Amino acid sequence: MNFQQPAIINISPHFAVRHKVSLDILRLDLIHPVISGNKWYKLKYYLQHAIDNKATGIATFGGAFSNHILAAACAAQINGLKSFGIIRGEKPKLLSHTLKNAVQYGMELYFISRKEYDNKEMVKERLKDKDLFWIDEGGYGTDGAKGASEILDGAAFDKYSHIVVAAGTGTTFAGLIKKIKPHQQVIGISVMKNNYSLREEINSLLNNNERKKNFRLFHDFHFGGYAKNNDKLINYMNIVYESSDMPLDFVYTAKAFYGLQKLTEEDFIPSGSKILFVHTGGLQGNLSLPKGVLKF
Numbered sequence: 001m002n003f004q005q006p007a008i009i010n011i012s013p014h015f016a017v018r019h020k021v022s023l024d025i026l027r028l029d030l031i032h033p034v035i036s037g038n039k040w041y042k043l044k045y046y047l048q049h050a051i052d053n054k055a056t057g058i059a060t061f062g063g064a065f066s067n068h069i070l071a072a073a074c075a076a077q078i079n080g081l082k083s084f085g086i087i088r089g090e091k092p093k094l095l096s097h098t099l100k101n102a103v104q105y106g107m108e109l110y111f112i113s114r115k116e117y118d119n120k121e122m123v124k125e126r127l128k129d130k131d132l133f134w135i136d137e138g139g140y141g142t143d144g145a146k147g148a149s150e151i152l153d154g155a156a157f158d159k160y161s162h163i164v165v166a167a168g169t170g171t172t173f174a175g176l177i178k179k180i181k182p183h184q185q186v187i188g189i190s191v192m193k194n195n196y197s198l199r200e201e202i203n204s205l206l207n208n209n210e211r212k213k214n215f216r217l218f219h220d221f222h223f224g225g226y227a228k229n230n231d232k233l234i235n236y237m238n239i240v241y242e243s244s245d246m247p248l249d250f251v252y253t254a255k256a257f258y259g260l261q262k263l264t265e266e267d268f269i270p271s272g273s274k275i276l277f278v279h280t281g282g283l284q285g286n287l288s289l290p291k292g293v294l295k296f
């Protein structure tokens with residue numbers, strides 16, 4: 001597959017200079033044009049299982065703008081597997097750009113009501129005869145975390161004191177926790193409002209030793225909730241782009257990067273720290289914003 005080795009790019013925004021921290025960005029958004037960022041890492045072992053089990057395809061769940069749905073469609077096609085997307089909500093008159101793209105990569109879409117969506121076993125039962133390998137929403141699960149742990153493969157990561165990442169299902173965060181060394185801390189920024197059960201969901205992806213590692217989850221930077229945004233967040237994204245040449249998405253990475261800035265300014269991340277921000281990709285989600293609000 002045509003994946004690029006992710007680049008590590010040093011940036012020096014004002015807050016980093018002022019608080020004397022070094023800041024590197026792991027640009028997972030650049031590894032593949034469609035299977036963006038963390039999604040490839042999370043999907044790889046599921047796809048391998050689907051192939052090993054001789055399944056005809058994969059099936060998974062998501063919303064109309066889901067990065068995971070699009071990544072799963074494209075990754076399945078590359079691997080010669082069919083793909084089925086179970087989409088939350090009634091079928092809209094116009095498909096979102098995300099879903100249109102997923103269909104272009106061969107995904108068959110099933111729209112189900114929010115109520116049905118909550119009963120995933122029933123949905124699976126309905127598609128039983130298709131012989132599919134099921135992947136949880138967002139790629140959540142131990143194999144997703146195992147794949148995500150490979151994000152930090154290699155000695156190049158030993159020099160960092162803090163690693164910061166956005167958390168949706170927390171699978172990527174859990175993967176990073178698995179790999180960190182004793183001198184390192186991983187900081188996860190939850191992009192949902194009051195999603196306090198996330199901690200338990202992350203714990204269940206970790207073994208006893210991993211649960212004792214140095215990690216912190218923050219719930220203060222959701223900007224109103226999952227996929228919510230406001231002028232402040234959009235302005236922030238434009239400023240980061242103009243000062244650091246780094247595009248962020250409004251659902252995940254902008255909130256995580258904002259959190260990183262606040263935690264640095266509040267000295268939770270002390271001066272002298274060597275920070276790695278994991279850019280998890282997802283930029284296609286910005287296409288759902290009105291044209292022209294972003295300067296990139």
Ligand SMILES: *Cc1c(COP(=O)(O)O)cnc(C)c1O
Pocket residue numbers: 037038042067068138166167168169170171172173249252253280281282283
């Ligand atoms: C899906 C996604 C995440 C969340 O990853 P989890 O492993 O579910 O926590 C973070 N950032 C981006 C850009 C994503 O698309």
